[in-house]
Amino acid sequence: MLLLRLKEIPKQNTFLLSNKLSQLITSAGNNLTSGSINMRPRLIFNAIFFTLLIPWAVTIFVPFLILGGLPMENFLALSVLRIFTILIGLIAGGILLHCIWEFAFYGKGTLAPIHPPESLVIRGLYIYTRNPMYLAVLVILLAETLFFQNLNLLIYTAIIFFGFYLFIRFYEEPHLKKQFGKQYLEYYQMVPRLCITIHPFKNTILVESSNDPHKLDI
Numbered sequence: 001m002l003l004l005r006l007k008e009i010p011k012q013n014t015f016l017l018s019n020k021l022s023q024l025i026t027s028a029g030n031n032l033t034s035g036s037i038n039m040r041p042r043l044i045f046n047a048i049f050f051t052l053l054i055p056w057a058v059t060i061f062v063p064f065l066i067l068g069g070l071p072m073e074n075f076l077a078l079s080v081l082r083i084f085t086i087l088i089g090l091i092a093g094g095i096l097l098h099c100i101w102e103f104a105f106y107g108k109g110t111l112a113p114i115h116p117p118e119s120l121v122i123r124g125l126y127i128y129t130r131n132p133m134y135l136a137v138l139v140i141l142l143a144e145t146l147f148f149q150n151l152n153l154l155i156y157t158a159i160i161f162f163g164f165y166l167f168i169r170f171y172e173e174p175h176l177k178k179q180f181g182k183q184y185l186e187y188y189q190m191v192p193r194l195c196i197t198i199h200p201f202k203n204t205i206l207v208e209s210s211n212d213p214h215k216l217d218i
Helices: 002-007 011-033 039-053 055-067 072-076 082-105 131-150 152-178 182-190 202-213
Strands: none
Touching: 055 082, 055 131, 055 152, 082 131, 131 152, 152 182
16 A cells, blocks of 8 residues: 555655655764764763762762761661652762763763863753752762761861852853853853752743754854
């Protein structure tokens, strides 16, 4: 039946359909080999390296040193609060990894200042807060503080918070304003720094451009 229907299609339409399919296949091939979709091996390596170097050091290695090891009694005496903190920590960790992926895939960069994204990423959680990665790290540290009920971890979390604030306020934001100009300024004015808004950023042109690496040219 399908073959009979195909035979009924005029030759001109068949040629146009074939030509269109050829163009789509060629376009897809070009996208896969272009920098917009293909993540260069070096970029993948850098993303993994800086993920291990920065978030892992801040959320795992330093807390491990503060605790003087891993107190197993905390895991043996699980409570509702501790189970809750584990779930919150895992969610925050997933958010952190997702944001790192968006930096690499859409922004063509990493979370490290020495290799920042080349394009402004405003999609996903970034339309609710300008710094979801920093917030995710802070949530992980707070979850660890509650799980281990350790005052030193709380002090460490406070130090990290102020460190993030100073870095964002006096280095990152001026740099982004200089790099992306007017478009970042509008985003900066409407989306909070280290809070979450219930009103997502709705600059259609900028958001669509950020979602589509082909369109973003800022």
